Amino acid sequence: MTRPRTGPVLTASDYQHLARDVVDPDVWDFIEGGAESERTLAANVAAFDRVRLRPRVLTDVSTVDTAVSLFGADFATPIGVAPTAYHRLVDAEGEVATAQGAGAAGALFVVSVFASRTLEDIAKASPGGLWLHLYWLSRRDVLADLIRRAADAGYQALLLTVDAPRIGRRWRDMRNGFAIGADVTAVNIDEAVMASTHRGGTGRSAIAEHAAQSFDQTVTWADLAWLRAQTSLPIVLKGILTAEDAILAVEHGVDGIVVSNHGGRQLDGAVAALDALPEVVDAVGGAMPVLFDGGVRRGTDALVALALGARMVLLGRPPLWALAAGGADGVAGLLETTTGELAHAMALTGRPRLADLDRTVLSFRVGGER
Numbered sequence: 001m002t003r004p005r006t007g008p009v010l011t012a013s014d015y016q017h018l019a020r021d022v023v024d025p026d027v028w029d030f031i032e033g034g035a036e037s038e039r040t041l042a043a044n045v046a047a048f049d050r051v052r053l054r055p056r057v058l059t060d061v062s063t064v065d066t067a068v069s070l071f072g073a074d075f076a077t078p079i080g081v082a083p084t085a086y087h088r089l090v091d092a093e094g095e096v097a098t099a100q101g102a103g104a105a106g107a108l109f110v111v112s113v114f115a116s117r118t119l120e121d122i123a124k125a126s127p128g129g130l131w132l133h134l135y136w137l138s139r140r141d142v143l144a145d146l147i148r149r150a151a152d153a154g155y156q157a158l159l160l161t162v163d164a165p166r167i168g169r170r171w172r173d174m175r176n177g178f179a180i181g182a183d184v185t186a187v188n189i190d191e192a193v194m195a196s197t198h199r200g201g202t203g204r205s206a207i208a209e210h211a212a213q214s215f216d217q218t219v220t221w222a223d224l225a226w227l228r229a230q231t232s233l234p235i236v237l238k239g240i241l242t243a244e245d246a247i248l249a250v251e252h253g254v255d256g257i258v259v260s261n262h263g264g265r266q267l268d269g270a271v272a273a274l275d276a277l278p279e280v281v282d283a284v285g286g287a288m289p290v291l292f293d294g295g296v297r298r299g300t301d302a303l304v305a306l307a308l309g310a311r312m313v314l315l316g317r318p319p320l321w322a323l324a325a326g327g328a329d330g331v332a333g334l335l336e337t338t339t340g341e342l343a344h345a346m347a348l349t350g351r352p353r354l355a356d357l358d359r360t361v362l363s364f365r366v367g368g369e370r
């Protein structure tokens with residue numbers, strides 16, 4: 001994609017190029033990189049390039065409505081912010097700025113358990129809806145405390161990431177000996193639990209080593225009962241890619257799932273997220289909302305995922321680009337731009353309401369389905 005060095009910022013790609021100039025090279029690799037050969041990372045984006053749209057004409061598109069509600073909360077847009085760790089790596093205000101930007105755009109912001117601002121400060125700054133993301137740490141006392149704090153601070157749901165019992169082999173980070181700088185910390189978790197994230201070394205990623213020490217790799221579906229007993233908040237599982245696991249999620253009474261391969265950062269060679277979406281939506285059969293992330297860069301990409309049955313789509317890397325390039329205003333600008341692109345695509349496909357989006361808008365086969 002071409003981009004101007006100066007001039008109006010029109011696309012997510014423009015934010016990406018602006019960010020590249022201001023972000024430290026090791027942090028840039030951490031953000032942009034994927035696991036191993038980065039095949040799944042590339043496949044996520046390429047999957048959207050295979051799809052073409054079937055526009056309908058002569059429908060009244062004078063009003064296009066992108067509003068959506070989820071677990072009783074209203075959002076102006078079905079495009080939200082996925083959980084990503086350590087926003088202070090790219091902006092001094094970190095997640096506080098992201099929350100301000102997402103809230104200004106009426107978008108959901110899922111706050112990472114590895115946020116670099118406190119849950120309470122983020123909530124105070126946020127005019128919009130927040131969820132808290134969790135990894136299953138071995139220290140259940142730490143998890144229980146986070147869950148209680150999230151409920152007290154007004155977070156609306158918990159999102160448990162289930163595709164990372166250990167962290168993917170991210171060659172860029174390993175080659176860089178990547179570690180989190182001493183000035184950025186996961187302030188919501190005990191410093192003693194997080195200390196090793198600051199200790200890099202040749203051929204090693206400090207965050208991967210930290211996860212190997214602190215994540216509970218024994219967790220199974222049966223353990224979800226413990227989580228359920230801690231909270232009355234909705235529980236959403238992120239990282240589902242198969243019909244089999246979607247059915248287990250329904251059977252275990254979770255409230256929603258996110259079809260995701262973690263932006264290609266976990267299992268290299270995993271199916272492109274878009275290709276997994278139809279089988280998961282079909283398996284769930286409307287029993288709970290299905291969300292989506294991975295490779296969404298434009299409004300038309302969001303439209304495709306929504307047409308395949310996603311209730312909401314989340315962006316991972318683009319909000320970090322926007323945060324680095326323009327702080328809270330950048331995040332708001334990115335979300336408003338992408339939502340504007342979605343609304344435009346809804347008008348030009350003759351589907352002015354989200355409920356009008358179904359698989360008839362797609363002309364190419366995705367994941368074996370139309």
Ligand SMILES: Cc1cc2nc3c(=O)[nH]c(=O)nc-3n(C[C@H](O)[C@H](O)[C@H](O)COP(=O)(O)O)c2cc1C
Binds near residue numbers: 084293
């Ligand atoms: C820098 C970075 C940090 C991330 N941190 C987390 C995290 O803490 N927890 C999590 O579940 N996913 C994390 N993710 C994955 C995102 O939530 C999301 O699944 C992915 O980025 C979506 O793909 P996209 O970047 O193509 O939009 C992270 C992704 C990036 C790029």
Ligand SMILES: CC(C)CC(=O)C(=O)O
Binds near residue numbers: 085164262265
């Ligand atoms: C700190 C990391 C474990 C966060 C993450 O999930 C990621 O980088 O993909």
